[in-house]
Amino acid sequence: xxxxxxxxxxxxxxxxxxxxxxxxxxxxxxxxxxxxxxxxxxxxxxxxxxxxxxxxxxxxxxxxxxxxxxxxxxxxxxxxxxxxxxxxxxxxxxxxxxxxxxxxxxxxxxxxxxxxxxxxxxxxxxxxxxxxxxxxxxxxxxxxxxxxxxxxxxxxxxxxxxxxxxxxxxxxxxxxxxxxxxxxxxxxxxxxxxxxxxxxxxxxxxxxxxxxxxxxxxxxxxxxxxxxxxxxxxxxxxxxxxxxxxxxxxxxxxxxxxxxxxxxxxxxxxxxxxxxxxxxxxxxxxxxxxxxxxxxxxxxxxxxxxxxxxxxxxxxxxxxxxxxxxxxxxxxxxxxxxxxxxxxxxxxxxxxxxxxxxxxxxxxxxxxxxxxxxxxxxxxxxxxxxxxxxxxxxxxxxxxxxxxxxx
Numbered sequence: 001x002x003x004x005x006x007x008x009x010x011x012x013x014x015x016x017x018x019x020x021x022x023x024x025x026x027x028x029x030x031x032x033x034x035x036x037x038x039x040x041x042x043x044x045x046x047x048x049x050x051x052x053x054x055x056x057x058x059x060x061x062x063x064x065x066x067x068x069x070x071x072x073x074x075x076x077x078x079x080x081x082x083x084x085x086x087x088x089x090x091x092x093x094x095x096x097x098x099x100x101x102x103x104x105x106x107x108x109x110x111x112x113x114x115x116x117x118x119x120x121x122x123x124x125x126x127x128x129x130x131x132x133x134x135x136x137x138x139x140x141x142x143x144x145x146x147x148x149x150x151x152x153x154x155x156x157x158x159x160x161x162x163x164x165x166x167x168x169x170x171x172x173x174x175x176x177x178x179x180x181x182x183x184x185x186x187x188x189x190x191x192x193x194x195x196x197x198x199x200x201x202x203x204x205x206x207x208x209x210x211x212x213x214x215x216x217x218x219x220x221x222x223x224x225x226x227x228x229x230x231x232x233x234x235x236x237x238x239x240x241x242x243x244x245x246x247x248x249x250x251x252x253x254x255x256x257x258x259x260x261x262x263x264x265x266x267x268x269x270x271x272x273x274x275x276x277x278x279x280x281x282x283x284x285x286x287x288x289x290x291x292x293x294x295x296x297x298x299x300x301x302x303x304x305x306x307x308x309x310x311x312x313x314x315x316x317x318x319x320x321x322x323x324x325x326x327x328x329x330x331x332x333x334x335x336x337x338x339x340x341x342x343x344x345x346x347x348x349x350x351x352x353x354x355x356x357x358x359x360x361x362x363x364x365x366x367x368x369x370x371x372x373x374x375x376x377x378x379x380x381x382x383x384x385x386x387x388x389x390x391x392x393x394x395x396x397x398x399x400x401x402x403x404x405x406x407x
Contacts, residue, residue, distance in 0.1 A: 003120055003381060003395040004388055010119035014090065016143065026095055027126055030215060031088045038199035039085045041300075042139075042192050044077030048296055053304060057295040078189065084144045084196075090115065091215050092126035092133040099217045100132035103208070104406065105201065107230025109255075109378070111179045111270050112141050113150050117379070118227075121399060128403040131223070132216055136201065138230065139193035140179075149178040166274050173268035180275040187282035188290075188297065191311070195300060197233060198307050205245040221248045223406050228346065228377065229263075231256025231337075232314055238334070239327040240307045252402045253337040255377055257366075258350035260284065260315040265345055269378040284316045317354070325357045332364040336405040338398060341370035345377035365405075369398065 001009065013021060020030045040048070048056040078084070093100055106122060108115070115135055122133040137144045148154055155174040158181065162172055172180065183189055211218035222245070226234030231253040238251045261284045265271045271279070282290065291298045300308040310327060313320035328335075337355055339348035348368045355364040371380070371394040373387045381395050 002388065002392045004383055004385065004391065006120045006123060007116070007383055010123060011116045014115075014119060016088070022095070023092075023123065025123075025127055027092055027123065028095055029090055029092050031090050032214070033086070033088055034200070034204070036085045036087075036139075036196065036200050037203055038196045039079045041196050041199070042078040042084075043186065043189065044079040050299065050304075053299070056299055076186065078140075078192070081140070081146065083146050084140055087137060087142075087144045089137060090122075090135045092122045092135075093215050094126075094130065094132075099213075099215055100130075100220060101217050102129070102131040102221045102223070103216050104129065104131045104133045105204075105222060105224045105234075106133055106135050107224070107226045107233050108135075108138065108141065109228030109230055109270075110141075110265065111176050112138075113145070113175075115142060117381075120381075120395070121225075124395070124399045125225070125403060125406075128400065129406055131406070132220075134204075136204065138233065139196045139200070140182075140189075145178075162272070162274075166272075168273075170273035171266045171268050171270075172272040172274075175269055176267070176271055180272045183271070184275040184278050187279050190279060190283065191297070191301070194233065194311060195308065198236060198311075201233070201237060202242045202245070205242070209245055222246060223250045223252070225252045225254065225402065226256050227254045228256050232260070232311075235314065236307055236310050238331050239310050242307070250334045250406055251331065251336070252405060253335070253351070254398065254402070255338070255340055255343055255346050255380065256351070257337045257339070257355050258346050259317050259354045261317060262350035262353065263346060267345065267378060270345065287312070287315065287319075317358075321358065325362060328355060328357065328364060329362050332362055335364050336402065337364065337366045338401065339366060339368050340375070340377070340380060341368055342375060343377045367401065369394075 014029055018031065020028060022028050050056055104125060106118060108118060118135060122135055125131065126133045152174060155177055159172055159174050159177040162177055162181065163169060205222060207213050208216050208220060209218055224234040224237060234251055238246055238249060241247065266273045266276045291301060301312045303309060309320065313324035337351055339346065339351040341348060352366050355366055356362045373390050375382060381391050
């Protein structure tokens with residue numbers, strides 16, 4: 001079965017309500033429940049505390065832009081969104097009662113609402129590597145978001161309102177209007193949801209390490225594949241190596257690895273131009289000022305939390321460069337990045353500049369590939385019958401390269 005047939009078959013077969021499904025080729029997919037224990041880091045709490053350092057001052061609630069948007073999209077009570085706390089994640093794994101001795105975590109990109117394009121990726125990697133492949137969702141993405149954020153009629157009205165508020169907006173669409181509206185109103189959501197996801201992954205790693213995972217052995221090596229913005233999460237995890245849970249791990253980046261200030265995310269599938277500008281202003285231009293004004297933000301992005309400090313180093317090449325490059329140098333032997341020549345969101349030059357350092361002396365492996373058909377960052381393997389053979393060849397080239405590296 002080639003990529004196109006595999007994509008169509010898996011998209012129809014893997015439904016949210018199914019617990020376990022036999023796929024053939026000796027593979028199964030199981031969907032497991034997960035309850036985040038880290039939602040209280042999000043906006044909406046009356047007071048905050050750090051599990052390591054005790055009580056924290058609350059951040060001042062920012063004034064949202066004067067937008068004509070339903071309150072539920074600008075609601076600051078993110079910590080109370082139940083879908084983000086209780087959700088399911090899929091695992092591609094082998095048959096039988098024997099648990100997997102190796103696992104691969106797969107992280108998706110920004111503004112993703114379903115796993116459809118990743119299902120052939122997970123299938124190929126599970127088949128070729130023999131690893132259990134875990135599709136773990138980022139906070140407020142995939143099935144961690146309320147269904148209404150994808151409801152066509154509501155999104156159409158919201159998109160029309162947004163175009164009215166910002167007549168010059170570029171890239172606004174039904175697909176990105178929910179995330180664009182929320183991040184435009186509170187850009188710090190990018191930070192807090194990223195940290196919640198980081199702590200959720202650590203929670204999952206501990207479940208595995210403590211022999212409480214039904215499909216993975218406690219001593220399993222855990223590798224990571226980060227696509228697009230999922231690469232940022234993956235990099236921070238490997239750089240911090242929480243509780244030495246990733247001592248033996250390898251990291252693959254696909255269309256990812258650039259620093260945030262070098263990403264160009266304006267796309268009808270990712271963010272609109274107004275939100276991109278607001279995020280850049282908050283996370284790059286004005287972050288140091290926000291750190292001075294917000295004690296809670298300063299606590300998590302300062303020296304008290306290495307994950308926050310290194311996350312901050314990934315936002316702007318001019319900040320914490322020595323710390324970032326020291327970590328890149330340390331993990332370089334366990335890192336592979338694949339960039340695409342025609343990628344305008346994560347340009348290859350930005351990936352190389354980040355991973356190889358200012359002096360180009362970090363021995364990170366970066367491969368720049370190109371495909372013999374038109375493609376884009378959001379859709380590197382388009383489902384077009386006319387280009388079936390070319391897409392199949394490119395798909396196998398990418399994921400067989402990744403599989404060889406993870407061997």
